[in-house]
Amino acid sequence: MKLAAVIQPEELILQGKNDFTLFDVSAGSKVRYDEQHLDGAFYLDLNTDLADIKDFAVGGRHPLPSFEQFARLLGKYGVTKDTHVIIYDDKNGANAAARFWWMLKSIGHEKVQVLNGGYTAAIKAGFAVTADVPEAKSTTPYPITAWQLPLAAIDEVELAGNSNQYVIIDVRDANRFAGLTEPIDLIAGHIPHAINIPFTENLDAEGAFLASEVLREKYAKALAGYQTENVIVHCGSGVTACHTLLAIDYAGLEIPKLYVGSWSEWSRNNKKMILA
Known part of the structure; x- marks a missing residue:
């Protein structure tokens, strides 16, 4: 059964803690993450993790990283083809959460959802917060051969x-x-x-x-x-x-x-x- 692209905060709370991998991709909010984030969430940076920034005239301000870079990133956090990935940001999913979702969908990863309402909605629903940073269980780089969703140059x-x-x-x-x-x-x-x-x-x-x-x-x-x-x-x-x-x-x-x-x-x- 295909997962909906969006997951409700109440659904997230009902998930077993070991049944998903949670990512905070709130752009420019690393300081806030270090002080408080949703329990169990890893932090990804839009500029350094989800883009390969070079010359803005070639690919714009946030060009996609190479397959090798993205594969290593996912492996670093233990993401495999079977991992249920849930993503949030502090912009109602309207910023880097959506970008990370697209990137995962585009390499053929089906078990990925964005948290509806983002960080604020999860806290309002009663999801636990912490300053503790989880320990990543790394694995081999994720197998990537192409961006499977359509792109326009x-x-x-x-x-x-x-x-x-x-x-x-x-x-x-x-x-x-x-x-x-x-x-x-x-x-x-x-x-x-x-x-x-x-x-x-x-x-x-x-x-x-x-x-x-x-x-x-x-x-x-x-x-x-x-x-x-x-x-x-x-x-x-x-x-x-x-x-x-x-x-x-x-x-x-x-x-x-x-x-x-x-x-x-x-x-x-x-x-x-x-x-x-």
């Missing part, structure tokens, strides 16, 4: 922007999409012909995912008329885009292409863009 995105057969979804907030503000990258604006569906719209007022049937109706309508292989999702650096890919999977729809480089790569390569 910058050249395909450029072609997609000139074809009515494609749809490019930008999940950044409306002001960044419109070019009214740009807090991270050098240039404000968006890729030509992209549409804006902010990832925050996947969540309710409490920061939890909308019901799967609500998400299904939302994305089935947005993607109507397009083949899945012609749907490209991006953000600023290929991280929060994964939140929308997770939402689409949770909705029971096929996962479309991820443009990892996203705006951080596009805006540094003299590509055509809609500016402020």
Whole structure:
């Protein structure tokens, strides 16, 4: 039976402690992790564990690590093909938790879920917290041969922007999409012909995912008329885009292409863009 992409905090509490491996991937929150985290959670860093950062113009701010790097990382924490991995962050699963989920799904790992509502929701539900760091039981590197989920490179995105057969979804907030503000990258604006569906719209007022049937109706309508292989999702650096890919999977729809480089790569390569 296929696991849902999202697990509820109450379900997590009912899980046997030895039945899953828990990861805290709250970006930039190592200090908080050292002070307090969900009991049993290992910490992963977005920049050093889940990306191989080099030149932002090649792959953007958070390019994927090599297969060898990712395989060693998983082996370090004892993750095998049979491990039930549960992931959380402190951004309602909207940041590195979704990115780690996508990476695991993309190497064919099926037993992976993101904690609905993240760190705050788990504490509210009564999950135990601690400052103790668990001891990892390492194993051999995870066998990885390819990214099995679809990816789009910058050249395909450029072609997609000139074809009515494609749809490019930008999940950044409306002001960044419109070019009214740009807090991270050098240039404000968006890729030509992209549409804006902010990832925050996947969540309710409490920061939890909308019901799967609500998400299904939302994305089935947005993607109507397009083949899945012609749907490209991006953000600023290929991280929060994964939140929308997770939402689409949770909705029971096929996962479309991820443009990892996203705006951080596009805006540094003299590509055509809609500016402020």
